[in-house]
Structure formats: structure tokens, C-alpha cells
Amino acid sequence: MSTNQANFLQSSLGKKLIMGLTGLFLISFLVVHAFINSLIFFNDGGVLFNEGSEFMAHNPVIRVIEIVLFIGIILHIVQALILTLQNNKARPVKYAVNNGKANSKWYSRSMGLLGTLLLIFLIIHLKHFWVVSRFTDEITSGEETMYGEMKEVFENPLIVITYVLGVISLGYHLLHGFQSAFQTLGLNHPKYTPFIKALGFWFSIIISLVFAAMPIALYMGWVK
Amino acid sequence: MSGNMNLTLRIWRQKSAKANGQLVTYPVKGISPDMSFLEMFDVLNEELINKGEEPIAFDHDCREGICGACSMFINGQPHGPKKGVTTCQLHMRSFKDGDTIVVEPWRAAAFPVIKDLTVDRAAFDRIIAKGGFISVNTGNAQDANNIPIPKTDADLSFNAAACIGCGACVATCKNSSAMLFVSAKISQLALLPQGQVERIARAKNMVAQMDEEGFGSCTNTGACEVECPKEISLENIARMNREYFMANIKE
Numbered sequence: 001m002s003t004n005q006a007n008f009l010q011s012s013l014g015k016k017l018i019m020g021l022t023g024l025f026l027i028s029f030l031v032v033h034a035f036i037n038s039l040i041f042f043n044d045g046g047v048l049f050n051e052g053s054e055f056m057a058h059n060p061v062i063r064v065i066e067i068v069l070f071i072g073i074i075l076h077i078v079q080a081l082i083l084t085l086q087n088n089k090a091r092p093v094k095y096a097v098n099n100g101k102a103n104s105k106w107y108s109r110s111m112g113l114l115g116t117l118l119l120i121f122l123i124i125h126l127k128h129f130w131v132v133s134r135f136t137d138e139i140t141s142g143e144e145t146m147y148g149e150m151k152e153v154f155e156n157p158l159i160v161i162t163y164v165l166g167v168i169s170l171g172y173h174l175l176h177g178f179q180s181a182f183q184t185l186g187l188n189h190p191k192y193t194p195f196i197k198a199l200g201f202w203f204s205i206i207i208s209l210v211f212a213a214m215p216i217a218l219y220m221g222w223v224k
Numbered sequence: 225m226s227g228n229m230n231l232t233l234r235i236w237r238q239k240s241a242k243a244n245g246q247l248v249t250y251p252v253k254g255i256s257p258d259m260s261f262l263e264m265f266d267v268l269n270e271e272l273i274n275k276g277e278e279p280i281a282f283d284h285d286c287r288e289g290i291c292g293a294c295s296m297f298i299n300g301q302p303h304g305p306k307k308g309v310t311t312c313q314l315h316m317r318s319f320k321d322g323d324t325i326v327v328e329p330w331r332a333a334a335f336p337v338i339k340d341l342t343v344d345r346a347a348f349d350r351i352i353a354k355g356g357f358i359s360v361n362t363g364n365a366q367d368a369n370n371i372p373i374p375k376t377d378a379d380l381s382f383n384a385a386a387c388i389g390c391g392a393c394v395a396t397c398k399n400s401s402a403m404l405f406v407s408a409k410i411s412q413l414a415l416l417p418q419g420q421v422e423r424i425a426r427a428k429n430m431v432a433q434m435d436e437e438g439f440g441s442c443t444n445t446g447a448c449e450v451e452c453p454k455e456i457s458l459e460n461i462a463r464m465n466r467e468y469f470m471a472n473i474k475e
Contacts, residue, residue: 090399
């Protein structure tokens with residue numbers, strides 16, 4: 001890597017670019033994840049959903065993308081940590097009175113907190129499903145299906161509540177993050193920015209509702 | 225006089241850059257609602273001087289909202305609660321009789337306190353020195369229509385050039401980021417033909433100096449745009465990002 005590129009990646013704008021790009025990449029993953037999981041709403045006892053998860057588990061292309069996905073998540077977290085530490089250093093003495101709500105939304109100022117909650121949720125979520133499907137032979141042996149695993153996990157109301165809270169954190173994180181990523185990439189235009197903002201708003205709400213509907217529907221027995 | 229206000233001020237007092245500071249309470253009486261915020265400070269300072277106390281140091285110059293000297297973080301907002309004004313344009317009628325008003329200096333590592341409410345904003349000057357100019361031969365002014373410029377570009381450039389460099393964007397930003405300021409200074413020149421020669425170096429050098437001064441980085445909360453007395457648009461930050469990315473691709 002030339003010094004020029006190294007300087008670029010170490011600059012404030014270079015780090016922000018990585019945040020924006022990885023953020024948008026993770027959003028694209030959410031779309032795929034939501035689509036596959038929505039197969040449970042066919043209410044066919046999880047047949048289609050199991051086929052979908054089987055495909056995702058054994059397709060070599062998906063296996064490679066999974067590695068890229070984890071790199072994306074780690075990059076997003078590491079850059080966020082570096083930027084947050086730098087930003088904290090930029091104001092060593094805090095204000096006695098700071099009226100943040102007069103000029104910005106609380107969730108736009110709380111991306112670090114929301115992201116941390118998301119990370120905690122992600123670890124719980126990976127333990128429930130990803131670890132079981134990859135590192136145990138429960139599913140490959142045919143002893144258990146992914147759908148059966150899902151039903152079992154969401155029998156516990158505390159887990160359902162944890163998932164709903166995780167999804168709420170996701171919704172607010174996206175509410176700011178979606179349009180913020182475009183601004184960081186320099187994509188701000190008087191004609192298109194209102195469209196991007198509206199798209200980000202509805203995307204955040206709809207994707208959160210779809211994800212929240214899964215544990216709730218399974219717990220309430222709306223899907224069998 | 226009837227209609228005058230009595231207020232309680234809590235003001236940051238700090239003897240020098242190195243000394244520890246604290247909020248000190250001062251009651252002020254008989255303040256006219258038509259006074260500007262700075263005139264109210266003049267009244268308080270006169271009282272302090274008459275009592276033989278040290279007056280409060282604060283920045284001010286033109287007192288008509290165009291120089292960018294006055295600062296003050298008033299009740300948690302730079303230049304106080306009104307939109308699109310500097311502190312000298314803020315009037316006491318924006319407050320109620322009996323109010324407590326907390327006044328603090330700009331808080332940022334890159335803006336160290338000099339004394340009381342005055343901070344050193346030379347970091348902005350050093351950023352400007354890295355590229356906030358165009359190199360031209362001096363002489364007679366060129367004929368106005370020699371270089372045609374689209375009206376929309378001229379307007380965008382002019383709106384960016386309205387930045388007075390007061391530092392309210394840094395003061396209000398949760399990250400103490402100077403990106404609204406730097407982006408306005410990059411934009412006003414990048415939008416005009418006269419700014420093209422030094423365009424690539426300007427974006428790179430000004431951003432590098434901004435980072436070196438220890439300003440934080442933007443998280444797009446949009447607080448700066450709301451608090452800016454000249455209402456500089458966030459579009460400028462996106463333009464700066466484009467300028468910087470393109471400069472790095474080209475060179």
C-alpha cells in the first residue's frame with residue numbers, strides 16, 4: 001500500500017467512507033436475511049423455510065459471502081470504536097448544559113449506544129442459530145430442522161422480548177444510518193436526497209416490523 | 225423602568241488557559257428586553273468593574289452578525305436559542321424575567337480556552353492557510369461577465385461563502401467536528417471556475433489540517449446546520465466528501 005492510500009484510510013473522511021460502505025453492505029445482508037426468514041409466513045410447517053436455510057447452509061457462494069459479511073461487521077465495529085475514541089478526545093471538557101434535542105434527533109447522537117446494543121443482540125442471536133447450525137450436527141444429522149430450532153428458541157417469552165428489543169435498536173440505528181451513509185459517500189442532491197431519506201425511513205420501519213413479527217408469530221403460535 | 229428583567233447568570237470563569245475554571249453565579253437587574261445579549265454583558269461588566277472585580281472576558285467585534293467573533297454557548301446552544309443569529313443579534317426579549325441562563329465557552333480540544341468565554345480559534349486560520357484561497361495575479365478587477373458562471377453555481381458558492389468562521393458548528397457538534405466549516409470553505413471555491421486550478425490540493429490539504437488540529441469527525445447528526453448563524457447547508461459536507469474522494473482517486 002502506498003503512503004497515499006494509507007493516509008487516505010487514516011484520514012477522518014477515509015474512516016467515515018469505510019463506515020458508510022460497510023453499513024450499506026450490512027443493510028443488503030438484512031434484506032436477504034429478512035426475505036429468507038419470511039418464508040415461515042407461508043405457514044407450511046416450515047417446509048419452504050427449511051429448504052431456504054438448507055440452500056444458504058450448503059451453497060459455496062454463500063459460504064464465501066458469509067466470511068465477507070463477518071469481515072464487514074468487524075470493520076464496521078473497529079472503525080466505529082476508533083472514530084468514537086477520537087471524537088471523545090476532540091472534546092475533553094464537556095458542557096455543563098447541552099441542549100442536544102434542540103438541534104438533532106436522539107438516535108442520531110446515540111449510534112454508538114445503539115450499535116453496542118445491536119452487538120450484544122447479535123452475539124445472543126448467533127449463539128441461538130448460527131452456532132447450532134454450523135458447529136453442532138443437530139441439523140445436519142436430520143435430528144432437528146432450522147424451523148424446529150426456531151420454534152424451540154421462541155418458546156421462551158424472555159427471548160422473544162430480547163429479540164424485539166434488539167430489533168428496536170436495529171430500527172433506530174437504521175433510521176439514522178441509512179441516509180447518513182449516503183451523505184458520507186457524498187451522495188447528497190437536492191432532488192434525490194428527500195427520496196433517499198424517505199426510503200431509509202420506510203426501510204427501517206418495515207424491516208424492523210418484519211424481523212419482530214417472526215419471534216412474536218412463533219411464540220403466539222400464529223405460524224405452526 | 226417597567227418591563228425590565230431580572231436574571232440569574234451562571235457564567236464560566238477561568239483565569240487563564242492553564243487554570244481550572246468553574247461556573248459562577250451573577251444576578252443582573254433591570255435588563256431591558258431590547259438589549260442584545262452582549263449589551264447585557266456590558267452592563268454586568270460595568271458593575272463588576274465598579275465593584276473592583278475582574279470583568280468577564282468575551283469575544284465580540286462588529287456586533288452586527290457578520291464578523292464571527294462573538295461566541296458563547298448559551299443554555300446548551302451556540303449563540304443561544306434563536307435560529308440563524310449570532311450572539312450579538314440575540315436579544316434579551318428571547319428570555320423571560322427570572323430566567324437562569326448558563327453561559328459557557330466553545331468546548332473543543334482544538335479551541336482551547338484563553339480566558340473566561342474567549343477561546344483560541346486559530347485552528348480555523350491554519351486550515352484556511354492550507355488552501356482556502358486562489359492564486360491570482362493582482363491588478364484591475366476583471367470584467368464581470370468575462371467568465372460565465374451558471375446562476376445556480378454562483379448561488380451555491382455564495383451561500384457557502386456566507387460562513388463567518390464563528391465555530392458554532394464545532395461547538396454544537398457532539399464530536400467537535402469542523403466539517404461544516406471546512407466544507408463551506410472548500411465548496412465556495414470548488415463551485416467556481418477560479419477555484420479549479422488548486423482544487424485537488426485544496427481538498428487534500430485542508431482535510432489533512434482539519435484532522436491534525438484534533439477536530440472530531442462528522443456523524444451526520446445535522447446539529448451544525450441547525451445552529452449555524454449563516455444556515456450553511458449539510459450539502460456542503462457531502463460536496464467536501466466528494467472533493468476529497470475524487471482528489472485521492474486522481475492523485
